[in-house]
Amino acid sequence: MNVLWEQFPVFRDGFLLTFQLSFLSAIGALLVGTLVAVLRISPVPPLRWLGTSYVNLFRNIPLTAVFVFVVVGLPLLGSSADFLKIPGLDQIFTRLGIDLPYFRFSIIALSLYTAAFVCEALRSGINAVPSGQAEAARSIGLTFTQNLRFIVLPQAWRAAIVPLGSVIIAMIKNSAIAGFMGLYGDLSSRGQELVSAGVNGVTYPLIPVFIAISLGFLIMTVPLGLLLDRIEKNRMVKAR
DSSP states (O other): OHHHHHTHHHHHHHHHHHHHHHHHHHHHHHHHHHHHHHHHTOSSHHHHHHHHHHHHHHHSSOHHHHHHHHHHHHHHTTOOOGGGOOTTHHHHSGGGGSSSTHHHHHHHHHHHHHHHHHHHHHHHHHHHSOHHHHHHHHHTTOOHHHHIIIIIHHHHHHHTHHHHHHHHHHHHHHGGGGGGTTOOSSHHHHHHHHHHTOBTTBOOOHHHHHHHHHHHHHHHHHHHHHHHHHHHHHHHHHHO
């Protein structure tokens, strides 16, 4: 494990970039997934069909294929995902503003793919809300949008927080694909560089490098998993 200490700055920078990618992708997935969940329960049939089609599409194609479509398809359409250069946000996450767009492409690919699973987790939370509450909301004159905003979605989020956390943990692990699809600087690409090209002509063994990479992902996923376990135990205690 000498490689971890000798190349600690390399792994540290890779960890920070992977964390940024995962954080921004999680926000994107939660926003898109919530929208798709609303479409899936919409009273308008075309909107329900659209939401269902989205989920069926992204749940049944590999994440690698999504990356290829985004990384290759967006440039062909003349886009470099500049719409993610949000003023202020690109100052906090400076990689958003870099001309090389692979970081932004990776956010889009991970967000679109994970949103399908966020939608299904949130829809399970929506189904857990007693139907009588939605009916009572309609009886006092609340519209469909008001019903969702004030009655259904707040309870659905609370009910689905553990499944949603599991989806985010899976997304963090899936972010490793980004390094092999053109994103430079994350944990995966840094490790690949140490194994193939090395530093100053010195290459490192594959197994120790990937053990170090695994430790980086464990630092991100284990605390979140422990938090989810605590939330679930607290709910079980309150339910008794």
